[in-house]
Amino acid sequence: MGDILSQEEVESLLSEAKVAQVSSAEESAAAASTTPPIAKPAAGPVPMRPREKITPYDFKRPERVGKEQMRALQTMHEGFGRNFGAGLSAMLRSIVEVKLTSVDQLTYSEFVFSLENPTCFNLITAKPLEGQLILDINPSLLFPIIDRLLGGGNTPTPAARRPLTEIELRLVGRITDLFLTEMRRAWENVLELELSVDRVESNPQLVQIVPPNEVVVLISFELTVGSVRGMMNLCIPFNSIERIGNKLSANSWVAISKRPATRESIQRLSDQIGGAVVELIVDLADTNISTADLIGLRVGDIVTTEKDIHKPLVLRVEGQPKFHTSIGAFKGRKAIRVLDEIEEHHVAIGEVPTSEAE
Structure with a gap:
């Protein structure tokens, strides 16, 4: 029972605690009296600190394609849009404007569920890239183009909510062939692509070329044909361009x-x-x-020509005539001697050649 405190010991401990509390309060007051007073800010608006820009990061959509590669893809397809618009204008004999609207990263499932059903869903094989690419053409744009190819006027026709017929698919093939031709030219400085349409589907949700959570690069174009506007999307899976990322990063x-x-x-x-x-x-x-004489030629036969032996011969460098030469022998081998250089005559645009002016 020696561990239990008596009443006197408890009161002694409480009194010591009160004394320690009072002494600490007096020391705080003394320190406060020696500290100079803090100047109060003048009345007026309080300046706001600039807030740091916080960008949300979605772990379900990691940005696997670098910014430099995205800029490279944007630059490539801006030029592609201009060339494709010019070619489509010539095909439809109408003014067509093609504008690159966005180059984004998203998952394949987000891309598929953002499309209409039915639509024109082209699966493209792009050798030597792995996998397949996707070209989606909005029906609101596609049916007016088909109507134009069949001889229709500039009056917009309502888009039908149905899959394309066989004849319409043949006509759409002309548009996709032009698209692939211009895309091949846009990519030729990076990679020589062999592009072809594998098949065309109407329901995009039935096609799965990559897992739903796989990252894809979505390149969107806005096409304006007369008074009709519509979207055209090119989907490039990340695994297709993963191995050529260094070529896309180079700015040469x-x-x-x-x-x-x-x-x-x-x-x-x-x-x-x-x-x-x-x-x-x-x-x-x-x-x-x-032909009979050609078949009957044998070693040692002589073929006569009307060429004068004293006239100079033309030396071509990579197919271009560059020098006048003469034939002979040098150290027991057949040789040619360069006599002079062939002068190239250029006529400036707008000028008339001398012979025509006279």
């Missing part, structure tokens, strides 16, 4: 402003192409013989 293929050539740049270019191998061809003579 992007068109830049022209600068005057310097001595250093000329010398550098000369050093790079100085060792290039070129093809040289000399045309000895031209003649005509019958």
